[in-house]
Amino acid sequence: DAKTTQPTSMDCAEGRAANLPCNHSTISGNEYVYWYRQIHSQGPQYIIHGLKNNETNEMASLIITEDRKSSTLILPHATLRDTAVYYCIVRNRDDKIIFGKGTRLHILP
Amino acid sequence: GAVVSQHPSWVICKSGTSVKIECRSLDFQATTMFWYRQFPKQSLMLMATSNEGSKATYEQGVEKDKFLINHASLTLSTLTVTSAHPEDSSFYICSALVGTQYFGPGTRLLVL
Numbered sequence: 001d002a003k004t005t006q007p008t009s010m011d012c013a014e015g016r017a018a019n020l021p022c023n024h025s026t027i028s029g030n031e032y033v034y035w036y037r038q039i040h041s042q043g044p045q046y047i048i049h050g051l052k053n054n055e056t057n058e059m060a061s062l063i064i065t066e067d068r069k070s071s072t073l074i075l076p077h078a079t080l081r082d083t084a085v086y087y088c089i090v091r092n093r094d095d096k097i098i099f100g101k102g103t104r105l106h107i108l109p
Numbered sequence: 110g111a112v113v114s115q116h117p118s119w120v121i122c123k124s125g126t127s128v129k130i131e132c133r134s135l136d137f138q139a140t141t142m143f144w145y146r147q148f149p150k151q152s153l154m155l156m157a158t159s160n161e162g163s164k165a166t167y168e169q170g171v172e173k174d175k176f177l178i179n180h181a182s183l184t185l186s187t188l189t190v191t192s193a194h195p196e197d198s199s200f201y202i203c204s205a206l207v208g209t210q211y212f213g214p215g216t217r218l219l220v221l
Contacts (some may be wrong), residue, residue, distance in 0.1 A: 034209070043202045043212035044153070046111075087152075093208050096143055099153040 004088045009104040018075040020103050022088030025069040031092055033064060035073045037084040038102075044087065047073065083107045112136055113205050115213035122193055123221055129189045130216045132203030138183035139205035144176070147200040147215075159186040193220045 005023040012018040024033065034049040048055055048062045050071075055062045061074040075082055087102040112135040122128050132142055140161050145153040157178055158166040165178035177189040186205075190197055198220045204212040 036212075038153075041200075041215070041217075043113075043115075043215045044204075046209055046211060049209065094141070094206060096155060096158055097204070097210055098155060099145075101152055 004090055004100055006086075006088050006100065006103045008101065009106065011106045011108055012075075012078045013108050014080060015077055018078040018082065018105060018107070020073040020075075020086050020088075020105065021070065022073070023070045024088070024090045027068050027090050031090045033062065033068075033071050034089045034091060034097070035060070035062065036087045036089065036097075037082075037105075038087070039081075039084045044099075047086075078105075078107045080107050080109060111207065111209070111211040113203065113211050113213040115201075115203055115216050117216060118214065119217040119219075121219045121221065124194050125192055127189055127191045128193055128218060129187055130201055130203075130218075132186045132188070132205070132213055134184045134205040134207075134211075137205070137207050139207055140183065141206040142180060142186040143204045143206070143210065144178060144186070144188050145202045145204070147202060153202060156188075190218065193218070195220045 032049050032051050035047040036044040038044045048060050050062045050064050064071045085102040085104050089097055114133045116131045142159040144156045146156050147153045155168050156171045159178045159180040161180045161183050167173045180186040200215050200217050202215045204210040
């Protein structure tokens with residue numbers, strides 16, 4: 001799997017949009033970008049994934065650059081419950097997930 | 110949909126005993142499940158890949174005789190920590206693969 005680079009931590013004010021960046025410059029053509037988050041003492045939660053096009057679901061939006069070398073996860077209206085570690089992962093479907101360190105997102109009241 | 114459960118959610122045991130953790134996919138079938146371990150303030154570390162009806166594949170450095178994995182059906186994988194020691198105390202998390210990986214809530218093991 002391609003390596004990803006994420007900031008160690010970020011802060012975001014409650015009610016604002018949280019934009020979490022991820023670099024994956026060595027991504028190959030058949031690899032997807034997945035985002036998970038882990039709230040303290042829980043198992044990781046699937047958020048969203050995409051291949052080329054931008055994606056949106058009830059939790060978040062995923063913006064993938066045209067060259068696919070980076071992406072941004074957007075939480076449109078962050079709440080305190082969105083405080084978590086967010087993991088950006090690049091993988092082929094059906095491949096195992098190897099977790100990096102992720103981004104620790106703090107939502108500030 | 111895509112719910113994965115684990116049992117127990119936490120367990121305390123004495124050093125030298127064995128502990129079994131169950132991982133179930135509740136509303137789907139999964140040929141492949143994974144087991145991870147997480148120490149405090151660290152990221153998840155993949156331990157092994159569990160395939161229904163065949164032997165598990167262990168990651169480098171994980172002792173297969175200590176962490177026994179059985180995937181007897183398409184909805185159940187078990188991890189048995191044999192002869193547990195205090196250093197095995199950790200947060201154990203499973204996931205089930207159906208295109209996307211879905212994770213269980215984790216099992217916290219404390220070995221005294």
